[in-house]
Amino acid sequence: MTAPLTLTTGQRPDGTALLTATGEIDMSNSEKFAAAIDTALGGADGRLVVDLSAVEYLDSAGLSILFAHAERLELIAPPLLEPVLTLSGLSDLTTVKTIPPPTSH
Structure with missing residues (x-):
């Protein structure tokens, strides 16, 4: 069974490429995650911001x-992922x- 993962690409106001992940990243969807990073990086030499703030689980496949x-990455992470x-x-x-x-509140 594939873990739920939504990937959205865009750009930050400064023009930096942005990939936003929502859900879980594990071995069941790591190829999809890798392909999204490769596509977002493209052939450019720039950096990619990967927003993991809505990721609830990240295993070794995602880490690799x-x-x-x-x-080439800058990560935005929730406190849940900081120890990992x-x-x-x-x-x-x-x-x-x-x-x-x-x-x-």
């Missing part, structure tokens, strides 16, 4: 894809911006 492109990105060493290879958790 991020590692393969680490020198730090312990894996990925945060030492690329910029990781952790977004604060939503506040409830």
Whole structure:
């Protein structure tokens, strides 16, 4: 069974390519995730911002894809993923911006 994953591409206001992921990234959909990163990077030499703020699960298959492109990525991650990105060493290879958790009123 494939884990739910939605991938959306776009651009940030500064023109940087943006890939937004929503759902779970695991071995069942890692090829789809890798293809989306490859497409978003295209043949350009620029950076890609990968917004993982709506990702609830990231396993080693997803991490390996991020590692393969680490020198060209900037990650936006929720606090839930921060330990995985730090312990894996990925945060030492690329910029990781952790977004604060939503506040409830």
